Amino acid sequence: MQPKAKFRKDYRQPDFTVSEIYLDFQLDPEQTLVTSTLTVERQNAEATQLRLDGHSFEFQGVKFNGQPFSRYQQDAESLTLDLADLAADRFQLEIQTLLRPSQNTSLQGLYQSGEGICTQCEAEGFRQITYMLDRPDVLAKYRTKLTACKTKYPYLLSNGNRIAQGELADGRHWVEWDDPFFKPSYLFAVVAGDFDLLKDTFTTMSGRVVDLEIYVDRGNLARAGWAMESLKRAMKWDEQRFGLEYDLDIYMIVAVDFFNMGAMENKGLNIFNAKFVLANPQTATDEDYMGVESVIAHEYFHNWTGNRITCRDWFQLSLKEGLTVFRDQEFTSDLWSRAAKRIEDVRFLRAFQFAEDAGPMAHPIRPDKVIEMNNFYTVTVYEKGAEVIRMIHTLLGEAKFQKGMQLYIAENDGKAATCEDFVSAMERASGVDLTQFRRWYSQSGTPELTVSDEYDEKRQAYRLTISQLTRPTADQVEKVNLHIPLKVALYGQDGKKIKLQYEIASVSDVLDITNEHQTFEFHNVSQRPVPALLCDFSAPVRLDYNYTTEQLITLLSYAENEFIRWDAAQTLFTNELKTNLNRYQQGEEMLFSDGLLSALTIVLDNAHQDPELAALTLMLPKETEFAESFSIIDPQGIAVVRHFMQTAIAEALKDRLIVAYNQHKLPEYRVVADDMAKRAFRNVCLSYLAFTDLGNNLVYKHYHQADNMTDTLAALNAATKAQLACRDSLLADFDQKWQHDGLVMDKWFALQATRPDQNVLEVVKHLLEHPSFNFKNPNRVRALVGAFAAQNPRAFHAIDGSGYRFLVDILIQLNSSNPQVASRLIEPLIKLSRYDNQRQTLMHRGLERLKGLDNLARDLFEKIEKALQ
Numbered sequence: 001m002q003p004k005a006k007f008r009k010d011y012r013q014p015d016f017t018v019s020e021i022y023l024d025f026q027l028d029p030e031q032t033l034v035t036s037t038l039t040v041e042r043q044n045a046e047a048t049q050l051r052l053d054g055h056s057f058e059f060q061g062v063k064f065n066g067q068p069f070s071r072y073q074q075d076a077e078s079l080t081l082d083l084a085d086l087a088a089d090r091f092q093l094e095i096q097t098l099l100r101p102s103q104n105t106s107l108q109g110l111y112q113s114g115e116g117i118c119t120q121c122e123a124e125g126f127r128q129i130t131y132m133l134d135r136p137d138v139l140a141k142y143r144t145k146l147t148a149c150k151t152k153y154p155y156l157l158s159n160g161n162r163i164a165q166g167e168l169a170d171g172r173h174w175v176e177w178d179d180p181f182f183k184p185s186y187l188f189a190v191v192a193g194d195f196d197l198l199k200d201t202f203t204t205m206s207g208r209v210v211d212l213e214i215y216v217d218r219g220n221l222a223r224a225g226w227a228m229e230s231l232k233r234a235m236k237w238d239e240q241r242f243g244l245e246y247d248l249d250i251y252m253i254v255a256v257d258f259f260n261m262g263a264m265e266n267k268g269l270n271i272f273n274a275k276f277v278l279a280n281p282q283t284a285t286d287e288d289y290m291g292v293e294s295v296i297a298h299e300y301f302h303n304w305t306g307n308r309i310t311c312r313d314w315f316q317l318s319l320k321e322g323l324t325v326f327r328d329q330e331f332t333s334d335l336w337s338r339a340a341k342r343i344e345d346v347r348f349l350r351a352f353q354f355a356e357d358a359g360p361m362a363h364p365i366r367p368d369k370v371i372e373m374n375n376f377y378t379v380t381v382y383e384k385g386a387e388v389i390r391m392i393h394t395l396l397g398e399a400k401f402q403k404g405m406q407l408y409i410a411e412n413d414g415k416a417a418t419c420e421d422f423v424s425a426m427e428r429a430s431g432v433d434l435t436q437f438r439r440w441y442s443q444s445g446t447p448e449l450t451v452s453d454e455y456d457e458k459r460q461a462y463r464l465t466i467s468q469l470t471r472p473t474a475d476q477v478e479k480v481n482l483h484i485p486l487k488v489a490l491y492g493q494d495g496k497k498i499k500l501q502y503e504i505a506s507v508s509d510v511l512d513i514t515n516e517h518q519t520f521e522f523h524n525v526s527q528r529p530v531p532a533l534l535c536d537f538s539a540p541v542r543l544d545y546n547y548t549t550e551q552l553i554t555l556l557s558y559a560e561n562e563f564i565r566w567d568a569a570q571t572l573f574t575n576e577l578k579t580n581l582n583r584y585q586q587g588e589e590m591l592f593s594d595g596l597l598s599a600l601t602i603v604l605d606n607a608h609q610d611p612e613l614a615a616l617t618l619m620l621p622k623e624t625e626f627a628e629s630f631s632i633i634d635p636q637g638i639a640v641v642r643h644f645m646q647t648a649i650a651e652a653l654k655d656r657l658i659v660a661y662n663q664h665k666l667p668e669y670r671v672v673a674d675d676m677a678k679r680a681f682r683n684v685c686l687s688y689l690a691f692t693d694l695g696n697n698l699v700y701k702h703y704h705q706a707d708n709m710t711d712t713l714a715a716l717n718a719a720t721k722a723q724l725a726c727r728d729s730l731l732a733d734f735d736q737k738w739q740h741d742g743l744v745m746d747k748w749f750a751l752q753a754t755r756p757d758q759n760v761l762e763v764v765k766h767l768l769e770h771p772s773f774n775f776k777n778p779n780r781v782r783a784l785v786g787a788f789a790a791q792n793p794r795a796f797h798a799i800d801g802s803g804y805r806f807l808v809d810i811l812i813q814l815n816s817s818n819p820q821v822a823s824r825l826i827e828p829l830i831k832l833s834r835y836d837n838q839r840q841t842l843m844h845r846g847l848e849r850l851k852g853l854d855n856l857a858r859d860l861f862e863k864i865e866k867a868l869q
């Protein structure tokens, strides 16, 4: 049977709702008995059939108001009760199911992770535990009793407050939890296990003391401190910036080793991929520290934007995710460098979201059609969703935006809401008309803004003409004009900013682009200016303006807006790559332009002013980032030219780089902004120096002198990318030291998978047998296989098809064990249309091989169907 799609337009209110649930779990990894007692209420007087979702358990039977009940029909995904002559509009159902957590490799529903047992219910995992109206607009109160062996599972956790506990004669114990807040089933959680526990408290703005508890694998207590500090910072920030206070008396976070994604915001009981909890200087890089802080914050912020106000249906996912990503981005920006955060987010968006828009899975931030919901936890829903919220923020300003938030919360607290509810609240609270803006929710694709300009010296007038175009995407042919906030600035040749004026009145630096073509005229402009377009990346669009190298260097050197400075360097790099790729493809000699070199020299010489921005600016875009500026990608050519550029810069700037490298040495490791900036900058210098004759000694020393993972990994990375003589011994040393720690080894696996070596695929295949590798652990699979497919484009797209064959072999296995992970990993294989015919044919062949599987999961089915269309 072919999986069926669901459509947003088909939403109907449920005929029945569940107002209360009592869940009893007799927990055991081999056999868990679940008894669920539902209080069901009929909402539609006409309704006689109650269809409950459920699968992947052994159904033991159902009682209706305490009496065995047999008038039901069962299929592979549901249980439908025939209530035709039962008058009651409120009744109880008692449902029993038997689960096998140790056999559940999908990591959805109830499953075993290491020695513990835990749940993942978003989006539709609750139905793998018991039959339920498993949809986010059914809000119920949950009480949960957990019983398990006390020695194996000393901690038994669920949502809300612990209300009772006791011991049984047979060595088992039990704990009962009560969650006073109504919630949808996807926020339900259970954890059983033995942990180290880090405890703290937070006093809220109204003076309530909240217990904070972080549970980690035994032996990892010393790695939980940063997560706790991050949590407290997030709680404080949400009070200060959004006026939002935590609502329960306890907030728990559990770190587990086996987890399909980053983390999950279950009410009062977040469950996290250990990767986003554990951090100490020896095991975590600066980047990891930032990752932990932002994911901890993200899940905490969901308590309001997600839990108190949830989604009416899954098509509305961006209502909570886009908004919560926006909130976590703001949190990081307020605490650290706003410019650096913006640059990192834009890099990510351009590399992945733009690619999604250009591929077979293109969808609006509020999708219209879904086969497998897990496939829509995407960069589009999350990151582009956050960009849409950010544009609303730009159009309204902070004060009106916060008024909008308050209205949104006042109107929707305790409810399941829609994206429209949010936009409408923003609109009414601010008085800003968002009619046209709403189209961002329904239109997919990346808009292109084409800009041309004219300077009239006599009239001292400067004109910008802007056109917008959104090309057809795989899901949607017809496109309409969007409301795009375009933030601009003008600079003189001397780098001085020119005031934006119309006649004598000054005008806003945010231009409202609403039509296909629009012209803006600025007055009192005394010389031909250099336009800075899309400051702070004020909209998720591609921008096309024919900058000269001189203009870009002016922006790089003088623009006030850090994003613009960085972006000018990106454009210079991209132009340089394009020119040389052309030469390379024509068999000509590659040349590095003096203009770009002198620009980079200036950046290097001024690095001490802002080492973090210097690091970001000097770093060459990754191969995958470069790829996004081509409609047809030449993975081999890009890798060769990028390598040429790296070597050319390193050789030309060697003396300056070594001076900068030596000047930025730090006496000790501290996680503070200034030090992190210096470390990042110094390690960028190292990454270039690795490509010079100084490389081997320098990198070897850097590795052995490192007292923290950031520097260790920087050395290892430099040795690997530059294929230095010391590489093998350093890799072996790291392996020896960290074998026992899978999370740390993930860095090593990813590095191995992205080696530039010809034989990298052989290395990767070999590593599948490495003692630290575990095919059941998604982190390991993503680190090794995922990095190979997504971050080593030259090897993955090898013209003999070996990369594709390897991935397909792996996907065939994952299709049975963990389709959700398979569906993430397949991404690089479905973007066929971006490659030449020969590669397309090979990719096609791989997809056909998968399509032929007789047990093809919906997750893969949906993507393969679209890719082959």
Ligand code: ARG
Pocket: 122, 123, 261, 263, 264, 265, 298, 299, 321, 373, 374, 377
């Ligand atoms: N809500 C979680 C978060 O953003 C992610 C859940 C992902 N679920 C999934 N089925 N992929 O924090």
Ligand code: ZN
Pocket: 298, 302, 320, 321, 324
């Ligand atoms: Zn989220």
